[in-house]
Amino acid sequence: MYFADLHVHTDVSDGSETAETILREAKEKGITHIAFTDHDTTKSASKHKELSASFGIQAVTGVELSAYDFEGKKKVHILGYGYTRGKHIEALGRETLAHRQENCLRQIGILERLGYQMDVEKIQALAGGSIYKQHIFDYLVQTGQSEEMFGAVYQEIFKNGGACDFDIIYPAAEEAVRAVKADGGAAVLAHPGQQGNFDIIGRLAEAGLDGIEWNHPSHTEEHRRQAEEAAKCYRLFLTGGSDFHGRYERSSAPLGAYPAHISSAGQLYGDLAPAIHGQ
Numbered sequence: 001m002y003f004a005d006l007h008v009h010t011d012v013s014d015g016s017e018t019a020e021t022i023l024r025e026a027k028e029k030g031i032t033h034i035a036f037t038d039h040d041t042t043k044s045a046s047k048h049k050e051l052s053a054s055f056g057i058q059a060v061t062g063v064e065l066s067a068y069d070f071e072g073k074k075k076v077h078i079l080g081y082g083y084t085r086g087k088h089i090e091a092l093g094r095e096t097l098a099h100r101q102e103n104c105l106r107q108i109g110i111l112e113r114l115g116y117q118m119d120v121e122k123i124q125a126l127a128g129g130s131i132y133k134q135h136i137f138d139y140l141v142q143t144g145q146s147e148e149m150f151g152a153v154y155q156e157i158f159k160n161g162g163a164c165d166f167d168i169i170y171p172a173a174e175e176a177v178r179a180v181k182a183d184g185g186a187a188v189l190a191h192p193g194q195q196g197n198f199d200i201i202g203r204l205a206e207a208g209l210d211g212i213e214w215n216h217p218s219h220t221e222e223h224r225r226q227a228e229e230a231a232k233c234y235r236l237f238l239t240g241g242s243d244f245h246g247r248y249e250r251s252s253a254p255l256g257a258y259p260a261h262i263s264s265a266g267q268l269y270g271d272l273a274p275a276i277h278g279q
Contacts, residue, residue: 001032002032002033002260002262002265003030003031003032003033003256003259004031004032004033004034004035004240004241004259004260004264004265005026005031005033005034005035005240005241005242005244005255005256005258005259005260006033006034006035006037006060006062006079006081006239006240006241006260006264006268007035007037007064007079007190007213007216007239007240007241007242007243007244007258008022008034008035008036008037008062008241008242008243008244008255009036009037009038009039009064009243009244009245009246009248010022010036010038010044010048010128011128012036012038012041012043012044012128012129013038013039013040013041013128013129013130013132014039014132014134014135014245014248015038015244015245015246015248016134016138016245016246016247016248017246019036019044019047019048019051019052020051022036022244022255023051023052023055023057024055025255026055026057026255026256027055027056027057029255029256030256031057031255031256032057032058033057033058033059033060033260033265033268033269034052034057034058034059035059035060035061035062035079035081035241035268036048036059036062037062037063037064037079037241038062038063038064038128039063039064039065039066039093039097040063040064040065040066040092040093040094040096040097040100040130041063041090041093041094041097041129042061042063042083042086042089042090042093043090043129045061045062045063045086046061048061049061058269060081060082060268060269061081061082061083061185062079062080062081063079063080063083063089063093063180064077064078064079064080064190065077065078065079065080065089065092065093065096065171065176065179065180066096066170066176067170067171067172067173067175067176068169068170068171068172068173069172069173069197069200070172071200072196072197072199072200074195074196074197075170075195076173076176076189076195076197076200077189077190077191077195078173078176078177078180078187078188078189078190078204079187079188079189079190079213079239080179080180080183080185080186080187080188081185081186081188081239081268082184082185082186082268083180083183083184083185084183084184084185085182085183085184086183087182087183088178088179088180088182088183089179089180089183089185091179092171092175092176092179095171096168096170096171097129097130098130099168099169100130100131100132100168101130101131102168103166103167103168104130104131104132104133104135104136105120105131107133107136107158107164108120108123108131108136110157110163110164111136111157111164114157114163116140116145117143117145118139119139122139123135123136123139126138126139132248133158133164134149134245134248137149137150137153137154138248140153149247149248149250150250154250173200173203173204173207174203174204174207177204177207177208177209178207178208180208181207181208186210186211186237186267186268187204187207187208187209187210187211188209188210188211188212188213188239189201189204189209189211189212189213190213190216191213191216191218191219191243192212192213192223192226192227193216193218193219193220193222193223193226193227194216194218194219198226198227198230201230201234201236202234205234205236209234209236210236210237210267211231211236211237211238211239211264211267212227212230212231212236212237212238212239213227213238213239213240213241214227214228214231214238214239214240214260214261215238215239215240215241215258215259215260215261216240216241216243216258217242217243217251217253217257217258218243231263237261237263237264237267238260238261238263238264239260239261239264239268240258240259240260240261240264241258241260242254242255242256242257242258243258
């Protein structure tokens with residue numbers, strides 16, 4: 001049996017739940033294979049793999065690298081699976097996380113000037129490493145300064161041209177693909193339907209892309225069809241996952257709700273070694 005969720009985030013990055021809590025739920029749901037894909041870091045990959053085994057669930061090392069298509073001016077996310085090293089992924093991700101931390105500290109300062117009572121140390125304590133905007137929203141809810149995670153503060157200040165509606169500089173998408181490949185992993189284009197990335201698959205394939213995320217909460221039947229066509233054209237395998245973030249996602253899909261395509265089974269749990277060495 002192959003019931004896999006290959007896109008899951010923990011409290012190491014911008015998820016609200018620990019890996020252990022997630023695995024307990026995964027076991028109850030009958031999930032057999034999993035990939036924890038925390039943003040821009042591999043620091044807990046080995047621990048998560050060992051913990052998964054203790055629940056009788058087979059894990060493959062994972063990561064989600066934040067990147068950018070500078071030609072099309074769109075965000076691109078690259079999933080990395082089964083890497084045997086972490087050197088290149090970590091070098092790329094470390095810079096992104098440093099920019100993210102700086103960006104969030106700037107947003108916290110703006111909120112203070114707008115009259116919100118902010119405590120950087122307490123917000124940092126909510127984060128597994130770098131602060132994400134979700135940790136800021138969580139702090140505001142916990143301190144009674146916002147009624148909900150993605151309420152007025154999110155809509156009026158962090159979106160729609162608000163005072164905190166700005167982002168960081170990301171590495172090029174091709175660079176993210178090459179980093180995964182350099183560390184012995186398989187590079188997969190995440191949710192191309194959500195971010196409108198189908199047009200760059202050819203370029204990414206030239207850089208070494210191995211797969212496309214086929215099943216995702218944002219994908220329609222048309223998106224899945226496009227993914228299937230691209231996979232045939234460029235000889236890529238298909239994956240899938242819930243993109244689970246717990247309560248840190250505005251409309252988080254349930255764990256296991258978007259199972260991976262069967263073509264990912266042999267690619268990720270067969271020839272590719274999921275153990276991580278030499279970080």
